Amino acid sequence: xxxxxxxxxxxxxxxxxxxxxxxxxxxxxxxxxxxxxxxxxxxxxxxxxxxxxxxxxxxxxxxxxxxxxxxxxxxxxxxxxxxxxxxxxxxxxxxxxxxxxxxxxxxxxxxxxxxxxxxxxxxxxxxxxxxxxxxxxxxxxxxxxxxxxxxxxxxxxxxxxxxxxxxxxxxxxxxxxxxxxxxxxxxxxxxxxxxxxxxxxxxxxxxxxxxxxxxxxxxxxxxxxxxxxxxxxxxxxxxxxxxxxxxxxxxxxxxxxxxxxxxxxxxxxxxxxxxxxxxxxxxxxxxxxxxxxxxxxxxxxxxxx
Numbered sequence: 001x002x003x004x005x006x007x008x009x010x011x012x013x014x015x016x017x018x019x020x021x022x023x024x025x026x027x028x029x030x031x032x033x034x035x036x037x038x039x040x041x042x043x044x045x046x047x048x049x050x051x052x053x054x055x056x057x058x059x060x061x062x063x064x065x066x067x068x069x070x071x072x073x074x075x076x077x078x079x080x081x082x083x084x085x086x087x088x089x090x091x092x093x094x095x096x097x098x099x100x101x102x103x104x105x106x107x108x109x110x111x112x113x114x115x116x117x118x119x120x121x122x123x124x125x126x127x128x129x130x131x132x133x134x135x136x137x138x139x140x141x142x143x144x145x146x147x148x149x150x151x152x153x154x155x156x157x158x159x160x161x162x163x164x165x166x167x168x169x170x171x172x173x174x175x176x177x178x179x180x181x182x183x184x185x186x187x188x189x190x191x192x193x194x195x196x197x198x199x200x201x202x203x204x205x206x207x208x209x210x211x212x213x214x215x216x217x218x219x220x221x222x223x224x225x226x227x228x229x230x231x232x233x234x235x236x237x238x239x240x241x242x243x244x245x246x247x248x249x250x251x252x253x254x255x256x257x258x259x260x261x262x263x264x265x266x267x268x269x270x271x272x273x274x275x276x277x278x279x280x281x282x283x284x285x286x287x288x289x290x291x292x293x294x295x296x297x298x299x300x301x302x303x304x305x
Contacts, residue, residue: 001032004071008098011162012128013067023065024051026079028072040064040091050080050112053093057086057118068097073137074105080112085153088120096128099139099164108140115146117153125157131164138166145172149180151206161188161196171199176237178206186215187304190223190251200229204237204266213241218300219251228256233266243272246303248296 001009005027009015022040025033029049036042039059043052053064070077083093101107117123131139147155161168174182182202190196202211211231219225231239245253257270277299285295 001027004100005069007132008069008071008100008130009067011130012069012096012098013065013094015065015067019063019065021063021065022053025065026068028070028075029077037062045080048080049078050082053081053083055083055085055089055091057088059086059089059091062091064091064093066093066095068095068109068111070097070099070101070107070109073101073103073107073135076108078110078112082114083116083123085115085117085121085123087118089118090122092124092126094126096126096130097141097143098130099133099141101131101133101135101137101139103135104137106138106140108142110142110144112144113146115148115155117147117149117155119151119153121150121153123155125155126160127158128160128162129165129168130162131166139164140167141165142169143171147172147174147182149174149176149182149209151177152179154181154183156183157185159184159186161190163189163191165194165196167195169197169199172201174202174211176202176204176206176209176211179208180206180210182211184211184213186213186217188215188217188225189220189300189304190218190225191220192223193221194223195225196223197226198228200231200241202231202239204231204233204239205235207236209235210238211240215243216304217245217253218248218304219245219253220248222250224252224254226254226256228258229270230258230260231268231270232260232262233268234262236263236265237267239266239268241270245274246277246300247274248276
């Protein structure tokens with residue numbers, strides 16, 4: 001791997017040396033490095049591009065890295081990754097995609113990830129997206145995440161768009177059985193003419209299933225963001241969706257909440273707030289020696305932290 005590869009891996013997966021545990025590194029549409037462990041196997045799909053990841057039951061505290069990097073301008077990369085998490089396993093999966101584009105053709109990555117958690121399994125899933133490069137070609141990322149939680153399982157997802165992504169449609173779908181919990185935290189920042197759309201669809205089908213979705217975003221200059229959520233409660237369950245956004249300049253943010261209670265015991269809540277940075281916040285930081293731009297940047301970083 002060259003210097004650019006290493007920068008991308010550091011940004012999206014905090015990799016600066018050979019990762020511990022199982023990993024699969026994909027570059028420009030092909031797997032370039034892989035390692036498995038006694039409890040985690042990674043198998044290349046035979047019918048389409050992608051991998052199947054199998055985690056044995058009762059596996060505890062293992063890390064699995066599956067980053068994707070693209071340095072080829074004009075590449076349209078599509079990958080299908082399935083994760084089969086055994087009963088009572090507890091693992092951390094670190095994914096994400098970084099694109100470096102120095103030319104005029106668009107580079108695009110569509111990652112379709114499906115998670116199947118058996119009873120009592122726990123997963124923390126971290127997905128970061130990042131774009132860079134001096135070319136006029138766009139950096140486009142369209143992740144799709146489909147989650148199926150069986151009785152008593154838990155999945156926590158951190159989805160972060162760092163910077164440099166020109167266009168993205170981010171879809172997350174969840175089907176939850178009894179006593180399951182899906183926690184999603186999303187952070188996005190856009191600038192220029194970038195476009196970002198987020199779609200959450202969660203079905204709470206089992207008794208005492210719950211989900212908590214938090215989206216925090218900053219839109220600046222002429223960028224546009226859209227947040228759409230749909231939580232359906234079909235039994236005794238709990239769902240909470242929170243969307244907070246800061247806008248600057250001529251940016252636009254659209255929030256479209258939808259909650260559907262098909263059962264009298266379904267407890268569903270949606271909160272949305274969109275606004276600008278408060279002037280008193282900037283003034284307070286300027287009294288500490290920061291200029292206006294520095295004060296704004298500190299407030300934004302604190303909001304997204």
